[in-house]
Amino acid sequence: MIWQRVFAMAHKEWREIVRDRLFFSLAFVVPALLMVLFGYGLSLDVENIPFAVVDQDHSAASREYAWRFIGSRYFQFRGYSESEREAGQQLASGQIRVALVIPPQFGRTLGRGQAAQVATLVDGTFPSRAMTTKGYVTAISTAFTLQSLSARVAAQSGASVEVVQKALQPVTLETRYLYNQSVSSIWSLAPKLIMVILMLSPPFLTALGVVREKENGSIFNIYASNMSRGEFLVGKLMPYVLISTINILVLWLLATVLYQVPFKGSFLFFLPATLVYVLCTTGIGLVVSVLVRTQVAAMIVTMIVTMIPAVLYSGLIIPIVSLGSGASIVAHLMPAMYYTDIVVGCFLKGVGIESVWRPLLVLTGFAVVLFMLGYAGFSKRPST
């Protein structure tokens, strides 16, 4: 490999990129913009759930029960509904996601010291949100039950309500949240967004860059030149890796400065590890580009191969352990999942190479295999 040729190739490619002003600026704007948009918009917290109350009882107890929900920050009260049917319609149209139905005799049944029934209707279109909502509803209902129970026992035994309430909770739960003490979703989200964005943008740039030469026919210059395959590929990819490296820094700054995510690990480990990941994703772009002949196909194949797995099978929204077998295989075949371990480890856990050497090794393997595939697939004597 003659480095002079490699640099000449890299220089040519760099000029081509820089002269295409729109493309050049988009290469930097797109990752940063996505980071900002998703950081603010992709909130997995379930709060302010719009809900309505159907109070068929109109008693003090039913109002108090409803108030437990109205006053909660998890629910956003959208008014009383006349009937269960009306609430059902609101639920169908998406105006509310939860309806609380308190039947008649609610207050009287409780007053008699008997169990009262209440129904909650939850919109199950989005299952994970429905699960979380169920958690809130159960918690609020349990708190109310505890209070009404202690009031009753206190009245019978003569002890004060506080004492009874304590006696009814002989076991308490003290929860310690690890790695993300405030359970704020931006802290867990931002590092993973770096992973997703670096999965999207480098392969796209690379695939388009290589296929562009193929489709325009300018690649015949390379076929006819004395430049070797390796020299061409290394020189060609160098500028794209450089752009992605700058993007790594930009994304890291956005995460730590804009979103104030604590960075507990060492930057000197984070940067090279991320660079390995970028080489992997660039390699995906390379493999796609030797497979396809047109830029349209390059765009679509890259999109399907990178974007969807990066979101679904990388641990961004769904942890790898809860994936089914088919999806889990796909997850293990993609570099994103391994890098998630590294980036989350660097940001939130503050671990270094000693605990994430395994994923790093896998990533290195990926990079090597992908580049070998690209090298083998790229021929200076194409069959057609």
Add this chain to the structure above:
Amino acid sequence: MSTRTREIVLAVRRFQAMLVKELKQLGRDRVLLAFILYAFTIDIFLAASGVSLSLNNAATLVQDHDHSAASRELTGRFRAPYFRIDGQVAHDKDGLAALDQGKAMVVISVPEGLQKNLATGRQTPVAMQVDTTNSVLGFLATSDAQTIIARFGLESALAKLGVAANAGNMSGLPVVNNEIRVWYNPNQDDSWFMGISEMLNIATVFSVLLPAAAMVREKERGTVEQLVVSPLSPLGILLPKVVSMTGVILCGIALSLFLVLIPVFGIPVKGSLGLFFGLSALYVFTTAGLGLFAATIARNLAQAGMLSILILAPMLFLSGAWTPPEAMPEWLRGMMYASPLHYYLDVAFGVLLKGQGASELGISIAGMSSIGLGVFAAGLLLFRRQFD
């Protein structure tokens, strides 16, 4: 009158010729075709079968310092489907190490003296460590644990007070039994949500990319010059492109619906399929306007590609499927209401799962078509200007 008829016949013939040309061009790109097929079948199958957002069998370790009947009873309540006890740990260090390596998600430690305290009436703090790297699951695990502990505490306290309080036998006490009914997806089957939303995402990707690419390609290769000198109007060039791509995407949607979603995952089609396909056609057709928009700005395919990521990624992520509108900041909510996918999502879930008709979906349909037609008209106008 006859010249008028001839003109119409001519226009139809030109339309036909262009349509055939577009379909042939698409059909000859084998790799592309294979990927369209893959995306609408296997990819949707994987997304629907493989992804679960609910708390399932969270790996749990127990640190039992009490070794009593009570502590065994308490930890025994952490069971499937939410928790899965993976074993015991003796020291804090082992528990932390398991959490660090991601082998466990929850570590529960029961302090010494639980059974004694239960008898004497002193409060016992049970500690729980949760890996909240994934905040949603961390929350779900905590809330489920809270429910389990509260229930256990209440039952043992009532038992001590001499009130029989087995699970089903609290009817003699002033408690509130809140029966939660989940509509439209009673088993909270993630595959329904994931499958449908994946189908919509794929349709969106193709309806932006395919027309944009088809247009820019002509520009880049210079074949657009041939079209300009031909007797075709700008609309006559544009319309066949969009119509052919819409047809291909609708076929894809039909494939995924009838081959994957309905037979494999048993998605109930509660509403009318005709309405669903009609509205899908409207959606795909109008979303193509966004692609044309990108195509008119871009001078080559690389630019068009980056621009379409810029359009697509926010559309896909901020459609309201992952984050409900009420959880978004004000300025982003505005952007979401401007995204046609947001309305299409309501339409698709409304028709397929809720069984809604056109009248109930009026607002969504109006929103989708007005935004779509607006963008399409703007795209056409810009495209026209390029010809002059």
